[in-house]
Each structure stands twice: as C-alpha cells, then as structure tokens.
Amino acid sequence: MPRYRLLIAYDGTDFEGWQRQLEGSETVQGAVEMALAQILNEPVNLVASGRTDSGVHAEAQNAHFKTTKDLNHNFIRSMNSLLPESISVLKVWLAPDDFHAQRSAISKTYRYVIHNSEIPNALRRRYTTWVRKRLSVENLNAICEPLRGEHDFKSFQTSGTELKSTVRTITELSWKQLEPDLIEFRVAGTGFLKQMVRNIVGTALYLHKNGGSASEMLAILNQLDRRAAKTTAPPTGLHLHRVDYPPELDKKCREL
C-alpha cells in the first residue's frame, strides 16, 4: 500500500491538541483524518511525529498514512478546500515504506514566542505568551545553559505517559530578542517529553523572575522529580517549528 507523508501547519487555538479523542472533541488528527476519509473514500489512520497539546501551534508538523489509492498533485488542493482554515496541508510526498513520521524522526525544533511588554496587545495574543516583567535574554540563556546536551529530563516531564527512558538530548537552545517587545526561545533535540518545552520555559521564567541562576536550574534537572520544576508556561506561545528525518530517508520522499 502506498504511503504518503504530509507537512501540516495548524493554529492550535481552537483544538484540543493533535490526538484524536472521544467523539465531540475537536482535534487536529480528527479533522485531517476526516478530510482524508472523504477524499480517499476509506478510513485512514494518520500517524504524526508526535502529539501537540491543546492550544499549541504547528508550523511544520509531519505525519504519514497508508492508502490503497494513488494520489496526484490535485490532492493537496482538495485537502485544503475540505479542511477548516485553521489547518493547512503544506506539502505531500510519496514516502518509502520505511518512513514512519514518529519513529523515523531524528530531531524536533520548537519555538516559544513571548510578547514582553508592560501592556498586552490584542494582535499578539494568539501566537505569543504575554509576559509583563522585562526579560533579559542574556539572563535566560545563562539560566538554561545546564540543559544543553544529553540528560535525564524527568524533572521537566508532566506525568501521564509511561516511558522507558526520560533521557533526551538537547542539541540547540537559545533565547533571542526578535524585536524590542518579542523574545523567542528556540530549542531542538532528539525528542521531547510531555510538556517538556513548556516546563523548561515556565521554570526559566520563574528563575529569571526570582533571581535564580544556572545552578538552580542544574539542581532542578538533577532532582529527577517533576515537583522540583516550576510552572508550566501556557501553550499559546508554543510552535512546533520543524521535524527532521535522516537525510537518506528524506531524499526518498518524492513530492507530489
């Protein structure tokens, strides 16, 4: 059966996350599977690189599905005309049989965008998180430095999923001033635990606010206990920015 890979953008505001749930819940997976079933005239199981929580956005979620049908370049237009405006299919590839959106992924990059201003702004609210107190990206970078590299991130995992290992590698991590009132936290890694990015951001903001430093962050990391970490940052500022696959597998994906 042919296997297809999708690149999907979505505005997570009005969805209860990626994962299909009980009837009546609006989820991204549910909406995309419904459009697929309508076009392909058969039930389809869509597998994403990973779930995103309620309210989290995706600039480039990756997913795959199998179908008995052969698709052509019209498929992407049909999908986008059936999908709600809050979900767009950006690309479609015919994927090799060994492509698996979740298991083949080797890296993910998230952006967390903060509107840092004394006054909130209606036009920023949807895709950023508002923080009133003036932030220093230098300070935030220093606080987060201990998280770089391979660690057991158990302290930053929200419970709910049983995992064999909570060891992950953070390959990139930076706080950057994008505009005078916009700050971006960008983090890339081999994989992320449940709400790990939001727990890192929440903890970094908490430490920044309370005069904490890298040593407190290191202590929290070393405790391997969720209760050690601080608040979970809200989902509105979080965007799944990209998902990477091995170059040789990527090359075998053929865009329709």
Next chain:
Amino acid sequence: MPRYRLLIAYDGTDFEGWQRQLEGSETVQGAVEMALAQILNEPVNLVASGRTDSGVHAEAQNAHFKTTKDLNHNFIRSMNSLLPESISVLKVWLAPDDFHAQRSAISKTYRYVIHNSEIPNALRRRYTTWVRKRLSVENLNAICEPLRGEHDFKSFQTSGTELKSTVRTITELSWKQLEPDLIEFRVAGTGFLKQMVRNIVGTALYLHKNGGSASEMLAILNQLDRRAAKTTAPPTGLHLHRVDYPPELDKKCREL
C-alpha cells in the same frame, strides 16, 4: 469635563466592525464603552478616528471620550483586565479640550498584508489575505501610481455614507515584498472613503491578474463611478496602522 485619548489595538476577526450597533452585535466600540462604563460608573460615548469594517484589524486606532472622573495610571490595567483578549488599550492620554479623535486627525495609514503562496497557511490566515497567483510588487506599484496625490476617489467608495466631498489626498502608497511569501500594501492619506483601501487593493489585484496597467487604473479613477472599480478585497488583510494628529495637538496630550 476631562477628555481622554486612547490608543487601541484590536483583532477584528470576531467583531462586526468598530461602530456600536443594535443590541446583540459584537462591536469594538460597544465592548470598549462597556468596559469604560463599568470602570467610570457612568455611560460613556467613545469617538474614534473613524470606523473600521467588520473583520478589519487595528494596530493603533485612536479614540477619545469625556468623563467626570479623574483617571490615573491604573486605568489602563483595569481596562485591559475587563476587555476581551481581542481588544487592548495600549496608551491613555489626558487630552486637551480641542482634541477630537475624528475631526483633529490629519492623516491615516493602513497596511494591507497578502500571503502570496500557492498553498494557504493556517498560521497566516488570521491577519493576511491569501492570494495564490504569484504577484509582482513592481507591477502593482506601477498600476497604483495614478492614485498618488489629490483626487476625487468616488470610484473607490462603497456606497452607504453621504459625504460632501469624495476628494482625498494619498500621500504615501507602496507595495513591498516583506518576506518571500508576504506582500504589504501601505497607504497613507488625509482620509479614506468607505472601503476605499479594500477597493483599491481589489482593483489593483484584478488589473495585475488581467494584464492591466496604470492607464486602466487612471481610467477607473476618472470615471468617478463605483461600478468602474473592480472587487473589494477581503477585510482579513487590512490593518489600521496609525492615525496622525497635528504635532502641536499631539504635544498637548499627556500620557497617564
């Protein structure tokens, strides 16, 4: 009675425009007046620089109101905590008695943002208008050149408001490539007729698509007839960017 000036940003998506209407309509004016009445404990009439249509956004709408109460710097926080997330008060000034948000305005600037891509994008949909066909900003600039300066813009006025004169002056007008898939039309002038910016954008896009040029635009302008102009561009891409007042009046406004 003290007079106050407000700088207001709003996401127009879920509003039926600026102007207060019959009960049951969600309008920006209605929502701001309701918050004002709650804080000031008296009915308030809010006067804006001008109306915006349903779905149009404002980065910096200006408005004024009179009240018997003296306001201090806490007022802006109270307002923003009462207002829905889609409206923010960005600044408050104590204004001189001769400040009138509409009549004192000497210039307005609008931005119309187009997402120019073969594929729509859920994360662009809210604040841009999607145009599939590849656009050339050089071409669009050339087409719009005849609109610069003082003209009777009757052809670009949507009927509905009786005006003494439909002569206006466009002081700035430019199409600019902001990003590979983002185009901005920026227009400033002494004032704008009903849906004038959207009618200009709609006509420019129509002429661009159909091989038209500056001479067709000039002919449409000279016909002084709305039927000569083409489609009205959708409101989603339109943002009221700024409103200017005479510098001497601006200087007499004292920020709280």
